[in-house]
Amino acid sequence: MLAALGRSRAFLQERTLGFSSVCLRNIQSHSIRRGTPEGGLKGNGVIALRREDKNRWERRVPLAPNHVATLVSRGVQVIVQPSTLRVYRDEEYAQAGAVLQEDVSPASVILGVKEVPKDLLIPDRTYCFFSHTIKAQPYNMGLLDEILRKNIRLIDYERVVDGNGQRLIRFGKFAGYAGMIDFFHAFGNRLLALGYSTPFLHIGYSHMYPGLENAMASVFAMGREIATQGLPKALQPILFVFSGTGACTSGALEIFRLLPHKFVTVDELPDLMTRHESEHCVYGLIASSDTYIQPKDGGSFKRKEFYANPENFTSVFAEKIAPYMTCLVNCTYWDFRYPRILPIEDTERLKKNNNLRLIGVADISCDIQGGVEMMKRVTTIDHPLFMYDIDKRTVHENIEGDGVMFLAVDNLPTELPREASKYFGDHLAPFVHELAYSDGTRPFAEQDDLPVELHRATITNAGVLTPDYQYISELRRKSELFSKRQNVLVLGAGLVARPVVEYLCQFRTCNITVASAIPGEAENLTRSRTNISPIVLDVSDEEALSRAVKAADVVISLIPAPLHPTVARACIKHRKHMITTSYVSPEMEALSEEAERAGITILNEVGLDPGIDHLTAIKFIHEVKDNGGKITSFTSFCGGLPAPESSANPLGYKFSWSPRGALTALRNPAKFLLNGKVCSESNALACTEPKKIFNALNLEGYPNRDSKVYAGLYGIEDAHTVVRGTLRYTGFARTMNLIAELRLLDTTTLPILAPGSANCTWTDVVSALWKEKVPAGKLVDFAASKVAKNEEDANILSHTLTWLGMTGDESVPKVGTPLDALCAVLQRLLSFGPHERDLVVLCHEFGVQWADGTREVRQSTLVEYGDPRGYSAMAKTVGIPCGIATKLVMDGAIIRKGVLRPLTPDIYIPMLTRLEQEGIIMTERVLARE
Secondary structure: HHHHHHHOOOHHEEEEOOOOOOOOOOOOOOOOOOOOOOOOOOOEEEEEEEEOOOOOOOOOOOHHHHHHHHHHHHHOOEOOOOOOOOOOHHHHHHHHOOOOOOOOOOOOOEEOOOOHHHHHOOOOOEEEEOOOOOOOOOHHHHHHHHHHHHHOOEOOOOOOEEEOEEEEOHHHHHHHHHHHHHHHEEEEEEEEOOOOOHHHHHHHOOOHHOOOHHHHHHHHHHHEEEEEEOHHHHHHHOOOEEEOOHHHHHHHHHOOOOOOEOOOOHHHHHHHHHHOOOOOEEOOOOOOOHEEEEEOOOOOHHHHHHHHHHHHEEEOHHHOOOOOOEEEEEEEOOOOOOOEOOOOOHHHHHHHHHOOOOOOOOOOOOOOOOOOOOOOOOOOOOHHHOEEEEEOEEEEEOOOOOOOEEEOOOOHHHHOHHHHHHHHHHHHHHHHHEEEEEEEEOHHHHOOOOHHHHOEEEEEEEEOOOHHHHHHHHHHHHHHHOOOOEEEEOOOOOOOHHHHHHHHHHOOOOEEEEEEEOOOOOOHOOOOOEEEEEOOOOOOOOHHHHHHHHHOOOOEEEHHHHOOOOOOHHHHHHHOOOEEOOOOOHHHHOHHHHHHHOOEEEEEEEEOOOOOHHHHHHHHHHHHHHHHOEEEEEEEEEEEEHHHHHOOOOOOEEOOOOOOOHHHHHHOHHHHHHHHEEEOOOOHHHEEEEEEOOOOOEEEEEEEEEEEEEHHHHHOOOEEEEEEEEEEEEEEHHHHHHHHHHHOOOOOOOOHHHOOOOOOOOHHHHHHHHHOOOOOOOOHHHHHHHHOOOOHHHHHHHHHHHHHOOOOOOOOOOOHHHHHHHHHHHHOEEOOOOOOOEEEEEEEEEEEEOOOOOOEEEEEEEEEEEEOOOOHHHHHHHHHHHHHHHHHEEEEEEOOEEEEOOOOOHHHHHHHHHHHOOOOOEEEEEEOOO
16 A cells, blocks of 8 residues: 555645645635634634644545535635545535635634644644544543643544444444454454464555455455355354443444354353354454443343443453354443453353354454553554564564554544545534634523534533533542552653653653763752652662662663663663663663563653664564565664754754763764665764755754664665664754864863862963964964865864854863863853744655565654744653653563563554654655656
8 A cells, every 4th residue: 555655646745644645736726805803702704724733644535526616615625734635635625615714713613633733733723533532542531631731622533422432423333444454354364373274364464455345345246255265164163242232333234244154142152162153254243332341230131220330340251252162252331331242251160161263353343452451552553563472461463473463543433535535524513603603702502503512512612621521630540540550760850850750740640760970960859740850869879779769660771871771770680661762772771681570661762862763664574574674775864963053063963962962972982884884984074965855944964873783773774774863954064073083072081180289271272182282373273274175174273263262362161171061162152042943853764666666765753843932942852752652661561571672563553653742843845656
């Protein structure tokens, strides 16, 4: 599919995770009528369809062009954000009378399908989308808090019901359709891995068909093959169990019934195992809650009592149904108050007693560790499957390995986007005209201009939860109490610590301790927060470190990388998980086996670079391989920079924290693969080249560390070029190279720089370094004579040394070495001011060769600006991924043990999903094709 998308004309346009702001030259668009009131909570008759940005597969829309045309004919103005991946083309909306524009703020009502990233929410508007907040889902409580903060009236489609509680606006049946079709395909692959060739192999995933009708025809044809050829005797009887009775189950059953089938009851299951009638059909069982839920006191099942007091009931699914099923299709609603369908302990007991036939689970409900506790993570359309190894309690991706196969894609209807969108819009459109003019500024109880069905579905209004949804606060509290409270130890209280801590603070099950060796530093992060406490801790005090680690469940190490092994050994000793944003050093790598034996995860390289660069690169590489292509070249450059308006200095650079790390990195050698040749450079700056990523930014890049090792780590050993490097504004490398050649990056201790020694000037320091007397006032001339190769070098030296204050009589800081003295000067002169912004730029370029011989160059970029009133771009892009990785480990979503990097789908998929929710998204485009 990726290859097909790559060849489409639309895909040539620049896109942001598949959602484009393309040029609309050839589309005759309309415009908002003059005199229309500005958007706000008071309905102005303008609605907007936002561009979906959950992932590149999200092609659904809340309203199709025909729905828009009807609304326009009734006087509603409709804004549509442009997109080249939406299932309906921009031209179709324009022809229907919509206004095509990026800015949706003129609308009082904004419609979407999936959750809106927090930073894209416009205050004082009415939003309609699936918020996934009504069960107090922990992963979206931050979104709910932001909606309340921004005074948004939120209407959730999931709660639009009639007087009998039946949902009116939904995709549910299409989730069942797509989930069942996809599971048939996956089931065939798993059976093949087990040594059985079956007709299930002949089914594709839902998105591979032009439409639902084509997919159903394929399933029907497969059914004829089963009827004539039969299924392997060793697998008989093949029993599909369907949990749930809603629309989702209905859709799955509609697909299932296309096969030759027979339905059985729970009471018939024991006999089915010994007296199944045919190998030319499959069997089905519909497991409604009354078939496997019973009161703990042994009485009869009463549905109303179950929903009112679920704690009084228990599941007997493991005894009555689980021993007989081949496949489970789970469509059941679950939250923590209800008994699980299949707890892990029950599964383990069944397997231990050789009483488990289960091959696969289609968990269409997608409740992580929910009704089916083995369901450890949500999957994606790109990577729809994982295996759960019952014996090891681990998740892996090898469909030929041990375990139960899971399909748990959380956006299945988007695989059938056209039919699903039309069905959805047919049910939503009748409400939109009244919604467009509804006055959300009135007290909620008086909003009688809002259709009663939408009024019932309004989750938030005027900055608070509406009366029917105030239970979310209590459910959230109980859920957090029910969840095991976990203690997080954060070592380090620098700039990166703040976004890490604040990300984790939104989960009230986290008790956070922030440790710093500097008294008072940790307190700055903990003021006015009840679940954070500061401590003073020197990591070199092994006894104190041991006590702090022992009290934690997970440790985040944000201290200098050379100290990580000390922390890791303490974590291994006390069996505590550990997270770092740093590269895996050889010393850390050597601890992997010990960490595995201790049963802990030590997850590294989950910041920006390394971190986001890994996640995005490996995801793309895997997608290419999955679609028959190969990577022929890979370059990745990343840089933290001052925003252009803050870059006016000789280096074009500023420091968010101590410059020492950045300057010592300049001394690192570089090793990379270029056009099939291994290149090793002791001076990486000498390899600097221009990097034209954006016309508006004049950038250069130089290689960083050992890039060649990533050919193996990324699985691109056949690539002729593999380079990872650092971005700076043009001129930085030349200037720093001259400074280095002048020996100002020297780490030798000089007596004249010893603390307490007599005052000295930079002329004195250079004299000591070169062991030559530099005449007073002649530092620039001396420097030029030693390191300048031409007049331009001499001019750069003159400007830089003068700007740094080195040419006069200013005293040099007494800090021991020339490098540390220079750092002190740079920290003073090149720190960010109170209103200045930083900038992060990350750019991947991939050379791709497809199976048909087509070659492409793909580019993927991330640009993030800092907020002077909030996080710097660097702190955000390092800290937020670190916080996300920590929460995933805490939740058991990452369960592999040892010293890890984020290079496998079980890590990078959920991390990227949550990064998108935080608004950290890569932009992709095709640079060339031949």
